[in-house]
Amino acid sequence: MSAPLLTEPPTGLDDLSVFPASTARLPHGHLSIGGVPLADLADRFGTPVYVLDEDEVRSRCRTYRAAFPEAHVLYAAKAFLSRAMARWIDEEGLGLDVCSVGELELAHAAGFPPERMVLHGNAKTPRDIETALRLGVGRIVIDSPSEVARIAALTGTAGRQKVMVRVVPGVSAGGHEKIRTGTDGQKFGLSLTDGSAQHAIARVLGQPQLELTGLHCHIGSQITDAKPYLVAVRRMVGLMARVKDSHGVTFSELDMGGGHGVAYRPGEAALDLTALARRLGAELATGCAAAGLPLPRLAIEPGRAIAAPAGVALYRVLSVKHTGPNMFVAVDGGMSDNPRPALYGACLLYTS
Known part of the structure; x- marks a missing residue:
């Protein structure tokens, strides 16, 4: 029985x-x-x-594209990835944020265009980087100083790889201390406070094999309030202004990560996506105008907000x-x- x-x-x-x-x-x-x-x-x-309910996954992808029509929306594969999920995300026009060679190879096997992928992660192996370069991923996010030389060396003198630098903006947000990744003293990214981010940016700019297209930050997970994102945007714009003053360089992209909270119990709060899109866009435009910066293309990385409400575990x-x-x-x-x-x-x- x-x-x-x-x-x-x-x-x-x-x-x-x-x-x-x-x-x-x-x-x-x-x-x-x-x-x-x-x-x-x-x-x-x-x-x-x-x-997973395919119709709901697709519906949530379309909701994001409608809320952020000018942004680059990337699905965070760590939330849930399968070949079918990769196909749905591709067909709905989203990019894909992957964190390992396994996710990268799975998505590639499902036919996902590598140029719409971003390789992430705080502990990239040589195989992760080599595979990303071989397949031609769109961006690699630099998470530590050692990755600058490593990615440049593996790219070789004949290549040129687009990269972003992950910045820790010093913002505390997230549903639990274990998933607050925007504060100093944790394993992800490079600190804005102690100058690590600025130093990494300077090193990347000195590598002819690397093209620094923009900055990246991810402040936490299960966030249900837009305010921390606005604080993070202000600090990222401030850093972009300092980079322009120091190096004469402006960026075409700003990736604000994901972490968009969902309700797990009836009555719990979820992040208001429409309000986030409106306020985030306004804050970025106002800050760039005040700093005399060109407006970069915004990127966001929803994961749980697409997968979690669309599925159950039995x-x-x-x-x-x-x-x-x-x-x-x-x-x-x-x-x-x-x-x-x-x-x-x-x-x-x-x-x-």
């Missing part, structure tokens, strides 16, 4: 607002997504299994145990497929 399937919300939860838009109730309390019963999917593919319940006032529900999944709840208390709606 198989274990019961966890394909419905907890008893008493009638609000399906955090589920994919196509979620519907079936007889006996089960759910369907996109007209397909979740129990049927679990029986067919086994559990644990991720289920598990089977293996046991239920009461210990004092607590009830523990054991499922057939864990750290290998859903590490976030264990690492820093992210919501696991199905077993709450």
